[in-house]
Amino acid sequence: MRYFNSILLISALFLTFSCKENNAVEPEPEPSAPVVESASLRGPEGETSVTAGSPVVFTANVSVKDSELETYTLEVRKGTEMIASVSGNLSGTTAVINETLELAINATALAEEFYPDVVLKVTNTDEMFSEKALSKEESVRITVMELPDKLYLIDNAGHSYEMAATSERGKYRTSGDISGIGSAFSVASKVTDAGAADPAGQVWENLQTPVSDYGLKWIGFDMVSEEVYKMINHTVTLDMTAMADDNPYKVFWNQAFVQDCEVVFSNYPDGMQLQGDRFADAVGNTARYTGQTKDNIEAYYLPDVNWFVLKYQWSDVDSMWLTGEEGSLPMSPYTEGHPLNWFSATFNAENSTSHMSLVKEDENNWRLLMYLKESFGIKVYATAPSWANEVSPWISLTPETLVISELTQDPETGAVDGNYGNAGTSFTEGLYMLHFNSSTSEASLERYTGSIPAISVK
Secondary structure, X not given: OHHHHHHHHHHHHHHHHHHHHHOOOOOOOOOOOOEEEEXXXXXXXXXXXXXXXXXXXXXXXXXXXXXXXXXXXXEEEEOOEEEEEEEEEOOOOEEEEEEEEOOOOOOOOOOOOEOOEEEEEEEEOOOOEEEEEOOOOOOOEEEOOOOOOEEEEEXXXXXXXXXXXXXXXXXXXXXXXXXXXXXXXXXXXXXXXXOOEOOOOOEEEXXXXXXXXXXXXXXXXXXXXXXXXXXXXXXXXXEHHHOEEEOOEEEEEEEEEOOOOEEEEEOOOOOOEEOOOOEEEEEOOEEEEOOOOEEEEEEEEEOOOOEEEEEOOOXXXXXXXXXXXXXXXXXXXXHHOOEOEOEOOOOHHHHHHHEEEOEEOOOOEEEEEEEEEEEEEEEEEEOOOOOOEEOOOOEEOOOOOEEEOOOEEOOOOOOEEOOOEEEOOXXXXXXXXXXXEOOOOEEEEEEOOOOOOEOOOO
């Protein structure tokens, strides 16, 4: 009997422990950081090298265990300079990232080939992340563009014109009389013996001849952007000795300009820098004016930095303005010369640099080229119906480079502040072109890879 009771006791204990084991709560699995696999940057067809100016494609497989994918950020740099960035949202436990990118480099000015530095950051919903930096083998080689010495313009009236290379690589223009040019034309890198476009070379077709009441002095063509531009038969001569004194600067108070006219700079110092959103195609002491046609533009010469600056008059109702801090006009030495300083100018000439007028492109669209530091703060203003009306709110279409701060109100004073344009997550210091739509209050901020024109009198 004692033996039987012992068996019962052992059996009861066994059942007790067995029940405890069966009812034990298994621990929750620990989430893991995302995993990045098969990441690469290649040409559109998988090429391991592409010519500067060509698009590139980034691909990667990402996954996560015991969590959910949330976001990704992709940054592409040339040295310290950001040349492409993109971000997006993810979901689920696996995803394929596929992004076609245009690299913000001056394709024609690139002097030597390089491999971009590429970093992908992926996050999950448990605040964990992984970063993947591509190796040289996983990245794409960007090669220097080979450019012809000249191009040929063949019009629909049977004429052929040579287009000589300009000082800006990738840009070409005609010379001589083109008054008989047809209404449309093609541009070719080679021509046949009969003077037709040779399909063995590069050919750009169905281009429309620009027109002007003044007639055309020359037609230009950009191989990379495929832009057709012109200089008209109209010349504006600016003589520094004729400028009024506005100490410490010199000024024309009411200067007329016609878009695409030739501007001759007389008696100005060598190397004088011009605004790249208002002038282009500088040759010797001449340049092409690319701004809006107006007869009341203020023109300043700043001898301390050797800048030539154009701005609209404050009373001009058809104008828009930008000011702020940690930015400047797009000429060297940038903010070390004359930085943006809100509307705090104490004399007329200082108004030419403490705030800047935007260039009007059409009824609603404006542009402004400027230099910005990473700590910049800017606002946009309209002149109508009165001076300095802040555009509020305004909307950024490029949050990676430009974010707009929210309006906030001080509960004690009731003062409202905010609506500043500030740097986005992918912004790096440098030259940027702001595009602004006055109808929708939408803005975009894009890296500028063009050149800053300067005159030469040597």
